[in-house]
Amino acid sequence: MGSNDFRIESDSVGEKNVPKEAYYGLQSLRAAENFYITGKGMYKEQIxxxxxxxxxAAMANNKAGLLTDEVAEAIIKASDEIIExxxxxxFICDPIQGGAGTSANMNANEIIANRANEILGGELGVYDRVHPNDHVNMGQSTNDVFPTSxxxxxxKLIPKTLEELEKLYESLMKKSHEFDSVIKMGRTQMQDAVPIRLGQEFHAYASVIKRDIERIKxxxxxxxxVNMGASAIGTGINVDTTYFKDIVPMISKVSGIELKQAEDLIDATQNLDGFVHASSSLKTLSVNLSKISNDLxxxxxxxxxGFAEINLPAKQNGSSIMPGxxxxxxxxxxxxVAFNVIGNDMTITMAAEGGQLELNAFEPVIFYNLFESIVTLTNGVKTFRENCIDGITANRERAKQLVHNSVGIITAIVPHVGxxxxxxxxDKAIMTGESVRNLVIKEGLLTEKELNEILDEFAMTKPGIAAKHLLNE
Incomplete structure (x- = not known):
């Protein structure tokens, strides 16, 4: 680029060349140079x-008589273009940045100011009609704008996650009905326990996902x-009282998302426990999803x-050396995905803990990790349902065979023989390999008819009446 391709902008640090046609300004450029961390751009939802x-803010300031109609309308039009x-x-700032989000806020201020100036017939980089700080950022601070964004x-992101979780829940419930007649061996500590229906296992998976949905909501x-109106530290310095009253309802109207102004703005500015709580609900979901994956x-x-009680859909070759x-x-x-979300949750936890006094400077990394957790969980749950859960089939005979050969069915006999x-x-069944059924009959503990009733496959998977004759012994 030649010298004619740049404009000169200045701030308290000094002068700098900014690309002539750029809508961002000097502070955005400094941030892009200082914080090349992830190599990624900001999430479009936050932009x-x-x-x-x-x-x-322009609408509220205009209503308060602080912005002329002309300036407010130009800011609103520029903002609408970004919304669209x-x-x-x-928006050239890295999502992870120093300054508690000041770079991201100024990036927005500069773009909107430059576009608004252009709309009013001015030049880019000449903030004589609309200024990034004086007009676009009027009544605001990074410290209320950035956390609210x-x-x-x-x-904006979480509804899609909840939608995918609802679909997963429905798929698991469908499988619980489909597999309700499949008897298999339940296991505890990876050892044979007592029989269970495969449908019961899938119903349990559905139950925990439903609980996760409610927890996330x-x-x-x-x-x-939100803490809009808090300004720098929650005291509302430089905030007009009319703007203060109107700003949150205005944001709700513009965004279509119902927000509420915090009762204690100082608390809402310095404490980020809400993000920790939100992230924790995603971590809990991740733990449950990974446990289900382990079981499958x-x-x-x-x-x-192996167990071979179910078949997962074949999606791709599993080895470059082992055919089939x-x-x-x-x-x-x-x-x-679950491991990553759990790691993100630790980052969010430490970032929230790391705040000092009236502000937490680590919101950028909180948002970066929280957004990633939401997006990857949404996509992960979608492929989990579509490419795995919906296509699972049961090996009924294999599962039944494992039940019949298991020593675990002895538990059903305990109420009858002690x-x-x-x-x-x-012990004898384990040592000899002979079946429990044969040994019970051979030892004369129960008749074959009694055993057939006691070892009824479905009866062993639900509460029943214990034998009463032991009371007479």
């Missing part, structure tokens, strides 16, 4: 949220409380030398 806040998807490439972005609902890998293991090998790649990726006699039968 749009920033524009919605700036639009609402334009000028997003002008993060909350808005989060509330509660946690994210708290993010509707175990139940499908083999297929000749198919790996449980979808549960594997679901667990990897624990001591049952334990001897179990």
């Amino acid at each position: 749009i949220a920033l524009a919605e806040i700036k639009k609402a 998807g334009e000028l997003h490439d002008e 993060g909350k808005l972005a989060t509330l 509660v946690a994210f609902e708290a993010l509707r409380i 890998r175990l139940m499908s293991s083999g297929p000749r030398t 090998k198919i790996n449980p790649v979808i549960p594997e990726v679901m667990s990897q 624990y001591k006699a049952s334990a001897k039968i179990a």
